[in-house]
Amino acid sequence: MFQKLDDVVKKHEELNQLLMTEEVISNPTKLMEYNKALASINEIVEKYKEYQEIKGEYETLKEDLKSEKEHELKEMMLEEISELEEKIPHLEEELKILLLPKDPNDEKNVIVEIRAAAGGDEAALFAADVFRMYTRYAERSKYKVEIIDKNETGINGLKEITFLIKGNGAYSRLKYESGVHRVQRVPDTESSGRIHTSTITVAVLPELEDIAQVEINQSDLKIDTYRSSGAGGQHVNTTDSAVRITHKPTGIVVTSQDGRSQLKNKEAAMKVLASKLYEMELEAQRSSVESERKSQVGMGDRSEKIRTYNFPQGRITDHRIKLTLHKLETYLDGDLDEMIDALIAYNQAELLKNVGDEI
Known part of the structure; x- marks a missing residue:
């Protein structure tokens, strides 16, 4: 050392x-x-x-x-x-x-995708809660939030939303959020008081400052334009400014409709596509090295249930590090640092186990 x-x-x-x-x-x-x-x-x-x-x-x-x-x-x-x-x-x-080896992406901005999964309207409402949670965390951290694309429901919920969080070190703090987030609570529409369980998925990608870092063949892209729409399908504007890009080799589809022009939306969608392709390459590299895979705390695995938000008991539990916090209200208001610090400390300890002999 x-x-x-x-x-x-x-x-x-x-x-x-x-x-x-x-x-x-x-x-x-x-x-x-x-x-x-x-x-x-x-x-x-x-x-x-x-x-x-x-x-x-x-x-x-x-x-x-x-x-x-x-x-x-x-x-x-x-x-x-x-x-x-x-x-x-x-x-x-x-x-x-x-x-310890530094993650080269740690200082980057992040692209976050939240999607409602199991649970119908209740999952969409929880997706909106989690989006607000991350925006409040961004405010506390002096980060900026830019919405790239969103698909709302008619009950103030979100079927899905893609947004950018800009700030030095944003990825280093939020990269552990990828995975399935589960909520247990009594929905407003539940007259019998029965607790429902719903899930959403969160994906966190490092934003690429230069999309040229990823080789994208233009002939592999199918680009469609359409009219931006809001909740209930009402048209936001009368021009085809929204953009949908399909990457044919991988089947990845990205959309952007919150920019003011078709050009801005295309730029935003290409940035999301490049970040997704970049993440796929990183994941392939991680999977090929068993010791590195063991050092991760669920980063990038969107099928892994990482956290439960239990409303009746006012607690949040991260299943990867077996940590439970009894402060659900403040947590959902963006007070995430205690959990994030614990995840970072756990990951560092795992890395030290793997590289301890070398150091």
């Missing part, structure tokens, strides 16, 4: 020197590239320096203790040594986590 950390410090010094050269200063592309590389390792270098200072202080105190004669001073030194002995393992654990 310490050899790796020394290598990171060396790289940090080299990047700082390169950033002061005329060649880099006069080249905006290189300047941006090196600054980004520097920013990606700043936290590791700072934490390693903190570790070295504390470890140095610890070694000095142990050495001084050998020659100290005064009882009171020895007691104080022993107390400080004890405190540092507690700190050092925690810092070493933090350094191990910082050295």
Whole structure:
């Protein structure tokens, strides 16, 4: 581990020197590239320096203790040594986590798809609740939300909705949300008070800044235009501005109708298509490496039941990490950080098991 950390410090010094050269200063592309590389390792270098200072202080105190004669001073030194002995393992654990391989998509925006599944109108109403939950979380996190496409029901529900969440690190926080979300509650239309179980599916994709990252043959696309419509099929406008793109080799269909023009909707739909194809490739790579697959907490598997929202008991349970929170009301209002932090910590622990020997 310490050899790796020394290598990171060396790289940090080299990047700082390169950033002061005329060649880099006069080249905006290189300047941006090196600054980004520097920013990606700043936290590791700072934490390693903190570790070295504390470890140095610890070694000095142990050495001084050998020659100290005064009882009171020895007691104080022993107390400080004890405190540092507690700190050092925690810092070493933090350094191990910082050295874990980074997901290259973590800093990206995310495309989220929510679809009502089993449960009819109740599933559509829950889909609308979960969409609101993510928009409230985005507001709390200073992210922005842009709707790409939505299909509403006549009872304020959502059959499906696709939207973009824009913000630094959005994917790193929301990537664990992919899967089946289950709700248990008494629907407003249920006169007998019987609890119904309904499900929705959530898919979270990293947004590709450049769709050229994915090879898409135009001859593989079937592009249709149609009139945008709202709930109940009422026409929103009188032009064929909505766009539907079918990728014939995979059968993937994407639509966009919330943009102001056909061009904007086509751009948005192509971005969703590229992100889906990119995710398919990532999933194929993950599946081919068993150890990496074990380190995931259900990311990308849309058939996996990941979470239950139980209204009668006011609780949310994540089945992957066996965590239950009794704060359903605030959770649905976007207070997701406790659950997300727990999922990240679990995933890091699993990764450490797999790469611990290498580190």
